[in-house]
Amino acid sequence: MISICIPIFNYDVRPLVSSLARQAKEQNAEVEIVCIDDHSDAQFEAMNHGVGDVYVKLPKNVGRAAIRNLFLKHTKGEWLLFLDNDSIVNDCFLARYLVWLDKDTKVMVGGRIYDPKSDRPECHLRYRYGVEVESRNEKSRRKEPYRSFMTNNFLIHREVLQQIGFDERINLYGHEDTLFGYRLEMAGIPILHIDNAVVNGEVETNADFVNKSEEAVKSLVTIYGFMQGDARFCQSVRLLRAYNSVCHWHLSGLVYAVFKLFYKPLRLLLVNGRCTSMAVFNFYKLGLFIKGVRYEK
Numbered sequence: 001m002i003s004i005c006i007p008i009f010n011y012d013v014r015p016l017v018s019s020l021a022r023q024a025k026e027q028n029a030e031v032e033i034v035c036i037d038d039h040s041d042a043q044f045e046a047m048n049h050g051v052g053d054v055y056v057k058l059p060k061n062v063g064r065a066a067i068r069n070l071f072l073k074h075t076k077g078e079w080l081l082f083l084d085n086d087s088i089v090n091d092c093f094l095a096r097y098l099v100w101l102d103k104d105t106k107v108m109v110g111g112r113i114y115d116p117k118s119d120r121p122e123c124h125l126r127y128r129y130g131v132e133v134e135s136r137n138e139k140s141r142r143k144e145p146y147r148s149f150m151t152n153n154f155l156i157h158r159e160v161l162q163q164i165g166f167d168e169r170i171n172l173y174g175h176e177d178t179l180f181g182y183r184l185e186m187a188g189i190p191i192l193h194i195d196n197a198v199v200n201g202e203v204e205t206n207a208d209f210v211n212k213s214e215e216a217v218k219s220l221v222t223i224y225g226f227m228q229g230d231a232r233f234c235q236s237v238r239l240l241r242a243y244n245s246v247c248h249w250h251l252s253g254l255v256y257a258v259f260k261l262f263y264k265p266l267r268l269l270l271v272n273g274r275c276t277s278m279a280v281f282n283f284y285k286l287g288l289f290i291k292g293v294r295y296e297k
Contacts, residue, residue: 001030002097002155003077006052007067008037010044011085011202017051023094031094034075038067065166065176068151072161080161084152086202088115096196097155106157107189109149110196111138118203121273126209128276130200141193147236149181149191153198160189170223174216179223182233206273217285221292242286243293252290259287 004020006013017033024031033052037045039061049055056074058067071080081097083089093110100108113135119127134150141148164183170176184191204212220239227233234240246252259266266284269275 001032001077002079002081002101003071003075004031004033004052004081004083005068005071005075006033006035006083006085007064007071008035008040008044008048008085009061010040012044013048013085014051016083016085016087016089019089020094023089023091027095027098029094029098032075032077034071036067036070036074038062063168063171064151064173065170066168068166068176069161069168072158075158078158079155080158081155082151082153083198084200086200087153088199088201093196093198096194100155100192100194103192105190105192106160107149107184107191108155109141109191109193110153110155110198111136111141111193112150112152112200113197114200114203118200120203122205123203123209124273125206125270125276125281126204129209129278129281130203132278134200135197138193138195145191145193146181146185148193149177149184151177151180152200153196160184163187164189167223169226170219172215172219172222173212174219175223176219178220178237179227179233182236185236207271210267210270213281213285214288217288218292221289224293239282239285239289242282243289246286246290252294255283256287256290256295259283259290263287 006016013035017035020033032054034054035048035052036056037048037058039058040048045057049057054074062070068082079101097108097110114127114130136148164180164187166176167179170179220237224240234244246255266280270281270284
């Protein structure tokens with residue numbers, strides 16, 4: 001059996017559940033659809049209530065790591081297929097995963113793409129980041145299978161999730177997938193990347209994306225705190241490699257000074273969508289990370 005696991009937070013998940021239920025019926029597959037609502041606002045809880053085969057409403061928000069572990073409690077399947085609640089799936093989506101179930105691989109990642117129609121001025125920074133950083137085909141992802149792990153669309157054997165689990169010390173948005181992918185690598189568990197992308201249905205505004213990115217940097221600061229002695233982990237994360245590089249050349253103070261000087265106008269440019277350079281955006285995140293690690297202890 002496959003348990004399709006959909007964490008919900010402030011999104012109408014009914015179209016996704018309907019599409020998946022139809023595909024399961026067409027494939028005559030043994031599937032259950034399990035939805036856990038991470039304490040959404042009342043309007044979304046009302047529209048989604050009772051959706052799927054199993055519906056659970058949490059009394060408080062537990063975050064992206066803890067909610068994924070909770071699916072072990074509420075599912076019965078040998079395989080767990082995780083999807084973000086804003087995913088848009090094509091008509092062959094479920095069938096493309098089903099063909100792999102009798103293989104030896106225990107973790108599969110399908111990928112994500114972005115609809116060009118989502119590229120509106122108020123969302124251009126998020127859209128560009130999605131296209132340039134996240135939307136990688138299976139050939140590209142297979143070159144770095146663990147660094148390319150993403151939680152938005154992946155299939156995993158129950159025993160592997162029980163063994164590895166998501167680290168619940170990560171209670172902010174971001175990088176729970178980074179750490180999970182790394183721990184899969186350390187455990188020697190292979191990841192198979194396949195061509196089975198979902199469309200990212202909700203593209204945040206530039207302002208929302210900057211806010212989320214700032215929270216993700218704080219999350220990475222937390223992870224860095226308890227993984228600091230693990231040089232291999234630091235080497236596996238782009239932002240940590242950049243941080244270690246400027247520290248090696250004794251430039252972190254200078255980088256932070258420049259960041260602090262230009263922080264307000266730079267943030268405004270990103271929020272307004274006037275700057276969509278990935279190099280500038282990466283510098284912004286590096287400055288935030290240095291601030292978090294060295295100046296907010």
